[in-house]
Amino acid sequence: MSQLLYGETVSALEAKGDWVRVPPRSRTAFCLESLAGLPGWMRAEDLITTEPPVANAVVRVRQALVHRGSEILTLSVGTRLARVAESSGTATVRLLDESLGEVPSADLYVPPVLPTAASRAEIIRTAELFLGTSYYWGGRSGVQPTPRSESTARASSASPTGSNGRDVPRDAHSRS
Numbered sequence: 225m226s227q228l229l230y231g232e233t234v235s236a237l238e239a240k241g242d243w244v245r246v247p248p249r250s251r252t253a254f255c256l257e258s259l260a261g262l263p264g265w266m267r268a269e270d271l272i273t274t275e276p277p278v279a280n281a282v283v284r285v286r287q288a289l290v291h292r293g294s295e296i297l298t299l300s301v302g303t304r305l306a307r308v309a310e311s312s313g314t315a316t317v318r319l320l321d322e323s324l325g326e327v328p329s330a331d332l333y334v335p336p337v338l339p340t341a342a343s344r345a346e347i348i349r350t351a352e353l354f355l356g357t358s359y360y361w362g363g364r365s366g367v368q369p370t371p372r373s374e375s376t377a378r379a380s381s382a383s384p385t386g387s388n389g390r391d392v393p394r395d396a397h398s399r400s
Contacts, residue, residue: 279304284333290325
């Protein structure tokens with residue numbers, strides 16, 4: 225299974241004890257039916273049963289720290305959030321549990337409805353965040369949570385287009 229980002233929607237295929245088998249919807253939307261999936265298992269406690277707030281901003285840095293009271297959430301590039309206010313360089317965002325969190329405004333990007341020269345430049349800027357970053361299979365954030373053996377390939381597994389509010393298929397066979 226590919227890495228899921230905070231707030232992405234999944235469907236539960238089956239449950240076994242404390243674990244749930246899921247395919248990420250963002251992945252299956254672009255796949256041929258015979259290739260849909262790459263299902264994986266995740267802890268049931270990490271799932272919620274509500275729709276995420278309507279997103280209007282995207283995390284534009286490799287990791288954004290969102291402060292919710294004394295708690296800090298670490299969100300990866302490409303995570304979509306609902307920005308509800310902005311003041312003095314701080315954006316207020318609505319989180320999945322309907323609580324509010326604060327994140328530096330510079331860590332978020334609000335994509336325009338239609339592509340512009342500036343939004344195209346933002347895609348390039350996002351891709352440049354990952355220059356020199358080791359690739360790891362299944363990851364989408366470009367941040368490997370624990371040390372593992374690395375591939376010799378140097379590439380970003382995070383989608384610079386998706387990280388800027390433009391959804392395109394991950395795999396080339398889905399782009400025709």
